[in-house]
Amino acid sequence: MASHTDAQERLEGHSRLEESEKHDSHQSSVLEAVGDHAQVVDPEIEARVVRKIDFFLMPAMVIALFGMTGDLQLSIIDNSVTPPKTDTTRLSWATSIFYFGQLIGSYPMTYLLQRFNTRWTLGPVVMIWAIICAATAGVTSWQGLLVQRFFLESIIPTAFMTTVSGYYTQKEQALRQSWWFSGTGWFTIIGSALNYGFAQIKGGALAPWQYIYVLAGGLTFLFGIWCFFLPNSPLTAWFLKPEERTVAVERLRRGQTGVKNQTIKGSQIKEAVLDPKVWLVALTMASGYTVNGAVSGFGPLIVSTFGYSALDSILFQFPLGAICAVGIPLTGWLCSKYRNIRIITLIVCTLPVIAGFFTIWKSEWGVRPVAPVVGYSLIGFFGPVVSLTVTLGAGNVAGETKKSFMASAVFVAYCVGNIVGPQLVRSETKAQHYPELWTGLIIWYAVFKVPPMDKWLTNNCSYCITIVSASALYVLLWKENKRRDSLDLDESERDRLAFKDLTDKGNLHFRYVL
Numbered sequence: 001m002a003s004h005t006d007a008q009e010r011l012e013g014h015s016r017l018e019e020s021e022k023h024d025s026h027q028s029s030v031l032e033a034v035g036d037h038a039q040v041v042d043p044e045i046e047a048r049v050v051r052k053i054d055f056f057l058m059p060a061m062v063i064a065l066f067g068m069t070g071d072l073q074l075s076i077i078d079n080s081v082t083p084p085k086t087d088t089t090r091l092s093w094a095t096s097i098f099y100f101g102q103l104i105g106s107y108p109m110t111y112l113l114q115r116f117n118t119r120w121t122l123g124p125v126v127m128i129w130a131i132i133c134a135a136t137a138g139v140t141s142w143q144g145l146l147v148q149r150f151f152l153e154s155i156i157p158t159a160f161m162t163t164v165s166g167y168y169t170q171k172e173q174a175l176r177q178s179w180w181f182s183g184t185g186w187f188t189i190i191g192s193a194l195n196y197g198f199a200q201i202k203g204g205a206l207a208p209w210q211y212i213y214v215l216a217g218g219l220t221f222l223f224g225i226w227c228f229f230l231p232n233s234p235l236t237a238w239f240l241k242p243e244e245r246t247v248a249v250e251r252l253r254r255g256q257t258g259v260k261n262q263t264i265k266g267s268q269i270k271e272a273v274l275d276p277k278v279w280l281v282a283l284t285m286a287s288g289y290t291v292n293g294a295v296s297g298f299g300p301l302i303v304s305t306f307g308y309s310a311l312d313s314i315l316f317q318f319p320l321g322a323i324c325a326v327g328i329p330l331t332g333w334l335c336s337k338y339r340n341i342r343i344i345t346l347i348v349c350t351l352p353v354i355a356g357f358f359t360i361w362k363s364e365w366g367v368r369p370v371a372p373v374v375g376y377s378l379i380g381f382f383g384p385v386v387s388l389t390v391t392l393g394a395g396n397v398a399g400e401t402k403k404s405f406m407a408s409a410v411f412v413a414y415c416v417g418n419i420v421g422p423q424l425v426r427s428e429t430k431a432q433h434y435p436e437l438w439t440g441l442i443i444w445y446a447v448f449k450v451p452p453m454d455k456w457l458t459n460n461c462s463y464c465i466t467i468v469s470a471s472a473l474y475v476l477l478w479k480e481n482k483r484r485d486s487l488d489l490d491e492s493e494r495d496r497l498a499f500k501d502l503t504d505k506g507n508l509h510f511r512y513v514l
Helices: 002-023 025-034 043-068 073-077 088-115 118-138 142-150 156-167 170-181 183-198 208-227 242-253 266-273 276-307 310-315 317-337 342-362 371-395 400-424 427-432 435-439 443-448 455-485 491-497
Strands: none
Touching (some): 043 156, 043 183, 043 208, 043 242, 088 156, 118 156, 118 208, 156 170, 156 371, 170 317, 170 371, 183 310, 183 317, 183 371, 266 400, 276 317, 276 371, 276 400, 310 317, 317 342, 317 371, 342 455, 371 400
16 A cells, blocks of 8 residues: 555656646756756855855845834834824724735735746835834824725745745855844844834934834835845846856755746645644744734833833843744744754743743733733744744745745734734723733734633733744644655656755655754
């Protein structure tokens, strides 16, 4: 029976290969550059290539996140810097509608990113985004704020995920994904410092909150200019010499993940829809990111409720941002150095988040208390959880269309988590310390309206879901790797199949990272 199953899988693999080759005139240029068989790569040249790719991609990606983290924190907590007629309920919708716009734009943008050259897709969209971001400074009503934020970016995280997976090996992706994602932590710190500084401006040409959006729009515009210079793949990377481009592509053969292919393949979409690991990764993202929707938009407001002034509450965003900024690349480095510890590390990082919820709930709130601030800071460990989820999604699929689908699924889950969070912050419950926020930081409560029989249990259900879904993913991938290791595969085919745009399911030489 086993041999019959193996033979059937090989037959299916050959049919997928034939179908792939019908579509892929693009792949012939790849094979002309690197050939059907693995080439010996000089370690010094490879190191130089990686440095050049790092230098070109990473700084710009981090800067781009500043536009994404241009937030409403300052305007929420200080009436002197509030956009006209905007209370917490309206600001909740202003935060949520930002992610509704991203949600609706996710799949169309993903299609455009794969179907057309990256520079001509990403560049114009980012330029428009920059103008809209800066135009927020001219908003004169909360209705205008809703309309403006609906049209903000829906392309950046998806573009970054697919770009990193197209330039780096599986081993390198954990660290590189963490580098750009750590920008969320750094700009929580920088943004809070700017918010604090702008709040001191009295009688300027603009209201303090307006300066944030003008600055974010300007930096985003610079990033948009950079996007027009972004190559489609390592094969067309203008900043690499011809021999370095060959090395950049050859490196990707090791993980069997391939290079960018602009043909949309319905068979890969169908496979992705039916693939349980796609939905386990998405569930992990949605449950792990629910807290961000509230914290990113209402962090200072939450801290001020503990018993601190409005401006002091801005400063207390520093510890949370620092944990994200340091924890994300640190876990990325560990997972690049040690094989198959990504899911285990993810689960470990959920524990401080749970401890943070528990500390906030159990501690006394009053005048400048310490314990709830410590608990609030511990929530910053959600950053590594989400970063590792992004890495698991990007590194465990092959086939360009399927990779794009996975990136969109992860991004949709990210939006769902962020939409739920802000709706749990209600100004009328401030005196009770926003009970809906702490008892509703889970998707199941928000959807099913389950009465919180036990606050601690309810607060931590979202991260219990994260742990369960991540554990299920680990078992699924481990069993599949073990099964593939037991197959009698033709190793001579490994090198030839690397750039045939096969999916992870269709290419039995592919191994999943845990």
